[in-house]
Amino acid sequence: MNIEIVGAGPAGLYLAILLKKLDRGVDVRVLERNAPDATFGFGVVFSEETLGALRDADPETHLEITDTFARWDRIDIRYRGRELSSRGHSFSAIARGRLLEILQQRCRELGVTLEFGVEVEELPEADLVVGADGANSLVRRHRDFGTKVRTEGSKYVWFGTDHVFDAFTFAFRETEHGLFNAHAYPYDERMSTFIVECPETVWRASGLDEMDEQESLTFCEQLFANELRGRELFSNRSLWLDFPKITNQTWHDGNVVLLGDAVHTAHFSIGSGTKLAMDDSIALAAALARRRWDLSAAFVDYELDRAPYVERTQEAASESAAYFGRIASYSHLEPIQFSFNLLTRSGRITHATLGVRDPQFTRALDAWFGGRPVSPPPAFAPFALRGVELPNRFGLVPSGFVAVSEEGRVTPETPVIETWEPSGEHVLLQLGHAGRRGATRPREAGIDLLLADGWPVVAPAPKAYGPFGAVPGRSDEKEVREQFLAAARRAAALGVDVLELDMAHGYLLGSYLSPLTNDEDDRLRFPLSLLEAVRQLWPRVLAVRLSVTDWHPRGNTVDDGIAIARALAEHGCDLIHVEAGQTVHDDRPEYRRGFLTALSDRVRNEARIPTIVGGYLTTLDEANTIVGAGRADLVLLDVPETQIERPIRSSNTVLLGEVGA
Amino acid sequence: MPGATGELLLDWARRADAGPFSSVAVLDRVVYDSYEPFATLAGAAAATSRIRLATMIAIGPLRSTALLAKQAASVHGLSGGRLTLGLAVGARTEDFDAAGVEHKGRGKRLGEQLAYIRGNVDGDRVGPSRDGIEILVGGSSGQAYARMARYADGYAHNGGPPRAFAAAAARSLAAWSDLGRPGKPQLWGQGYFALGDAARGEAYLRDYYGFTGPFVEKIAAGNLTSARAVRDLVRGYEEAGCDELVLFPTVADIDELERLQEALA
Numbered sequence: 068m069n070i071e072i073v074g075a076g077p078a079g080l081y082l083a084i085l086l087k088k089l090d091r092g093v094d095v096r097v098l099e100r101n102a103p104d105a106t107f108g109f110g111v112v113f114s115e116e117t118l119g120a121l122r123d124a125d126p127e128t129h130l131e132i133t134d135t136f137a138r139w140d141r142i143d144i145r146y147r148g149r150e151l152s153s154r155g156h157s158f159s160a161i162a163r164g165r166l167l168e169i170l171q172q173r174c175r176e177l178g179v180t181l182e183f184g185v186e187v188e189e190l191p192e193a194d195l196v197v198g199a200d201g202a203n204s205l206v207r208r209h210r211d212f213g214t215k216v217r218t219e220g221s222k223y224v225w226f227g228t229d230h231v232f233d234a235f236t237f238a239f240r241e242t243e244h245g246l247f248n249a250h251a252y253p254y255d256e257r258m259s260t261f262i263v264e265c266p267e268t269v270w271r272a273s274g275l276d277e278m279d280e281q282e283s284l285t286f287c288e289q290l291f292a293n294e295l296r297g298r299e300l301f302s303n304r305s306l307w308l309d310f311p312k313i314t315n316q317t318w319h320d321g322n323v324v325l326l327g328d329a330v331h332t333a334h335f336s337i338g339s340g341t342k343l344a345m346d347d348s349i350a351l352a353a354a355l356a357r358r359r360w361d362l363s364a365a366f367v368d369y370e371l372d373r374a375p376y377v378e379r380t381q382e383a384a385s386e387s388a389a390y391f392g393r394i395a396s397y398s399h400l401e402p403i404q405f406s407f408n409l410l411t412r413s414g415r416i417t418h419a420t421l422g423v424r425d426p427q428f429t430r431a432l433d434a435w436f437g438g439r440p441v442s443p444p445p446a447f448a449p450f451a452l453r454g455v456e457l458p459n460r461f462g463l464v465p466s467g468f469v470a471v472s473e474e475g476r477v478t479p480e481t482p483v484i485e486t487w488e489p490s491g492e493h494v495l496l497q498l499g500h501a502g503r504r505g506a507t508r509p510r511e512a513g514i515d516l517l518l519a520d521g522w523p524v525v526a527p528a529p530k531a532y533g534p535f536g537a538v539p540g541r542s543d544e545k546e547v548r549e550q551f552l553a554a555a556r557r558a559a560a561l562g563v564d565v566l567e568l569d570m571a572h573g574y575l576l577g578s579y580l581s582p583l584t585n586d587e588d589d590r591l592r593f594p595l596s597l598l599e600a601v602r603q604l605w606p607r608v609l610a611v612r613l614s615v616t617d618w619h620p621r622g623n624t625v626d627d628g629i630a631i632a633r634a635l636a637e638h639g640c641d642l643i644h645v646e647a648g649q650t651v652h653d654d655r656p657e658y659r660r661g662f663l664t665a666l667s668d669r670v671r672n673e674a675r676i677p678t679i680v681g682g683y684l685t686t687l688d689e690a691n692t693i694v695g696a697g698r699a700d701l702v703l704l705d706v707p708e709t710q711i712e713r714p715i716r717s718s719n720t721v722l723l724g725e726v727g728a
Numbered sequence: 729m730p731g732a733t734g735e736l737l738l739d740w741a742r743r744a745d746a747g748p749f750s751s752v753a754v755l756d757r758v759v760y761d762s763y764e765p766f767a768t769l770a771g772a773a774a775a776t777s778r779i780r781l782a783t784m785i786a787i788g789p790l791r792s793t794a795l796l797a798k799q800a801a802s803v804h805g806l807s808g809g810r811l812t813l814g815l816a817v818g819a820r821t822e823d824f825d826a827a828g829v830e831h832k833g834r835g836k837r838l839g840e841q842l843a844y845i846r847g848n849v850d851g852d853r854v855g856p857s858r859d860g861i862e863i864l865v866g867g868s869s870g871q872a873y874a875r876m877a878r879y880a881d882g883y884a885h886n887g888g889p890p891r892a893f894a895a896a897a898a899r900s901l902a903a904w905s906d907l908g909r910p911g912k913p914q915l916w917g918q919g920y921f922a923l924g925d926a927a928r929g930e931a932y933l934r935d936y937y938g939f940t941g942p943f944v945e946k947i948a949a950g951n952l953t954s955a956r957a958v959r960d961l962v963r964g965y966e967e968a969g970c971d972e973l974v975l976f977p978t979v980a981d982i983d984e985l986e987r988l989q990e991a992l993a
Contacts, residue, residue, distance in 0.1 A: 317942035367945040375891065468908075508847075513879045514907055516847035534840040535849050618870075649907070652878070653836065656870040658902040659895075683902035705905050 068093040071191035073206050075099035078327030078344035079199030080170035085352035087177040096180040103183045109227035110254020112160040112338040124349045131169045137253040141234035149402040155424030160254040196323045204329035213316025218309040220388030223264040226305050230298035232259045238294045245269030246395045263287045319366035331377045333384035383413035396672040403435045408696040418691035445695035455564045455608045460694045460701050465495045471550040475500035478509050484554040496563045498554050502575030503532045503539040526578050527585040533652030555601045567610040572649035581650045583622045595638045602639030610642040611635050615666045618648040618655050632674040645680045668698035730761040731980035738775045745776035753784035753974045758823040766799040773807035781810050784974050785866045785884050787818030788841045789834040790827045794854050797845045805856040814884040816866035820939050842879035877903035882914025890964025893917050897969045917965045918974040923987035926953040929978030955991035
């Protein structure tokens with residue numbers, strides 16, 4: 068068996084070591100275009116989890132690597148003249164050059180051939196060819212792996228500094244052109260990695276697009292002089308870059324297999340690239356051992372083993388990249404909430420898991436949120452708006468669709484406001500007119516199925532909702548307005564706390580808002596005038612249920628939805644109930660746990676209006692995290708029936724009965 | 729599958745009906761040595777009395793809407809109301825070519841078919857009655873989940889490890905809740921097994937799913953070739969909330985049913 072590994076980064080070298088250990092008889096050669104001591108980037112970061120895997124895979128290098136590690140368990144967040152710390156995060160880092168040195172040395176001991184300064188133009192002839200040659204992999208270009216490369220996140224540049232940070236540090240700096248942020252961590256006793264990042268618009272406005280390497284270094288040095296304590300930044304081909312997110316449909320082809328950045332990248336802001344790469348090496352070597360060098364079987368095992376984990380990490384990394392892209396919208400948050408939002412940005416840390424790592428931090432957050440030194444978690448904090456006091460953030464009880472009139476019903480079973488009564492306290496009265504989604508059958512067997520003997524439906528434009536739907540007539544705005552006003556009067560008389568106007572999901576008011584369903588130019592005209600009219604006579608909380616995006620290429624985008632939310636706020640709306648889609652029947656929804664949370668975050672922090680959000684949230688932990696991080700003010704939970712007890716089987720009972728007898 | 733005779737298929741259904749199983753299911757493909765799903769289930773309807781008869785899945789858009797409704801309603805009627813109609817858009821262009829049907833627009837057509845069948849459109853003209861046909865929808869796009877929650881009773885998953893099923897189940901529940909359906913969707917999973925001749929099973933899967941390119945490797949690797957693998961999958965799916973798990977044989981041999989029964993005992 069002869070093996071050619073292209074790329075002498077951590078993944079390639081580590082795989083070479085593991086394969087040689089697996090079978091001393093195999094020929095392993097590593098080909099690298101650069102010199103042995105050339106290294107780009109400064110330090111690389113690991114989490115504790117990886118270390119165990121490295122110890123099991125090769126105790127010798129594990130010992131050497133961990134000996135030179137810089138370790139810390141703290142994240143510092145420097146923001147608006149304050150520094151906040153969170154503990155319990157277990158990081159370690161090493162100079163990339165030192166890591167490669169250790170791995171190269173071990174390769175040589177084991178008899179791996181290392182060749183530097185070799186450009187690999189053609190795929191090497193070998194039994195097994197490994198592409199470990201990074202994000203710009205040449206190996207990948209020789210075969211069809213179904214590679215996709217997209218840019219994600221902001222502009223960034225990678226420096227070193229001789230200021231030794233004593234924690235993973237996120238620093239934020241406001242400038243006249245916008246917000247910059249830095250990611251910094253120590254990697255040995257002399258040096259730290261220092262990455263500077265900003266959105267492309269800020270980058271251009273600051274003139275960085277026209278600066279050379281030295282000018283941009285000086286710019287960053289001055290910007291973060293406070294964090295660097297007067298120390299220098301060092302460049303190592305430090306140019307501003309866009310981060311490429313790389314995915315591949317398949318990780319292998321014939322006798323060629325990819326690993327590390329060549330097959331998947333994860334945005335640097337979660338610091339997982341090297342970890343993913345070395346874990347790939349471990350998994351591939353383990354699969355080859357298990358399958359006794361049956362390459363195709365081993366490659367399948369390797370990919371099946373790694374792909375789900377890599378996918379989750381890439382998802383978290385993309386969330387994190389997007390977070391730093393819209394960082395400016397969080398600059399109104401108080402430092403503690405800003406920090407909690409930052410820590411929970413990728414979905415990997417929640418209120419509960421942070422509470423285990425760093426109980427002090429969650430206690431401080433809860434105390435700040437609850438306004439008392441000892442406070443329950445954020446979801447249990449009371450919420451006051453326009454004189455309405457809610458005891459917590461998850462207990463508002465939605466009424467379900469209540470129609471303003473008989474013709475405004477969705478199904479014959481839809482309650483009508485005239486006869487509707489609140490079921491108890493803290494009701495969210497969801498008032499709507501079904502528009503073109505009306506006159507359908509009861510929802511048990513399906514929705515949007517037209518009644519055989521229904522009633523005429525109305526909308527701003529004569530387009531049916533979905534196949535076999537009824538073509539709507541023109542809505543009588545004056546009549547609809549009167550119906551909503553009468554309904555609001557009744558709600559006031561019933562003592563309802565929160566009145567919600569349904570402008571979501573393609574019901575009548577929602578269909579005014581979308582270019583897919585309304586041909587008018589001023590699509591906000593009727594919904595806003597109606598909102599204003601209701602506001603005149605409704606004293607308590609007035610909410611609007613809004614599809615923030617139509618999830619359709621020709622419909623409202625999230626930016627459009629945020630603009631609409633802003634307009635609604637200006638016209639008297641107190642609370643946006645965040646929804647998405649259903650404006651048309653053939654939208655392209657994105658369903659998963661918490662699928663509306665990111666939208667709520669954007670509406671709340673960009674339009675600066677309180678929000679309530681559902682979207683299949685099933686746990687109080689999700690509620691605590693969302694509310695604590697300022698992604699919503701109120702949540703609607705979908706708590707499933709929980710069954711943890713079951714009857715003891717009767718045979719056991721009989722047995723016990725017999726013993727008793 | 730190749731080598732499966734009509735006699736074997738009916739015998740399989742008959743024995744499943746007599747055994748501890750709750751459903752018998754068929755796949756759908758045109759350009760392959762396989763039986764047509766509705767014809768097969770009609771045969772199975774006559775050979776059985778208790779067990780549910782399911783398409784897992786049938787490619788809806790290969791058929792005209794009214795004809796699909798009529799076929800499904802006929803099997804439902806012939807079986808005394810035992811049909812579970814799993815539908816999806818299908819993946820192989822050659823099946824569409826062979827059937828003389830446009831591959832493009834298949835998603836939209838499936839939506840129409842579901843609305844037609846579930847909405848009882850033309851129901852008084854195109855009988856027999858479609859009342860009580862349990863409908864499942866498969867597919868992994870957001871639109872597939874929306875179609876499922878809009879028109880169907882549950883979701884038909886396309887196989888894989890329990891964690892893949894669990895992710896699909898969460899998506900199904902999210903869609904169900906988003907579209908305001910009461911209760912919960914039925915969640916159907918599927919797997920492949922070969923408890924006698926594993927190599928033959930693998931060869932069949934490589935052939936049947938060859939069109940998926942390198943993905944076929946993953947499907948073949950998921951074939952359950954031991955009693956333990958079967959039991960682990962069943963347990964994993966159960967924990968992930970699976971209501972009905974369909975295990976497809978990959979070797980045309982009636983003894984496979986016995987082996988499966990033993991593995992599950």
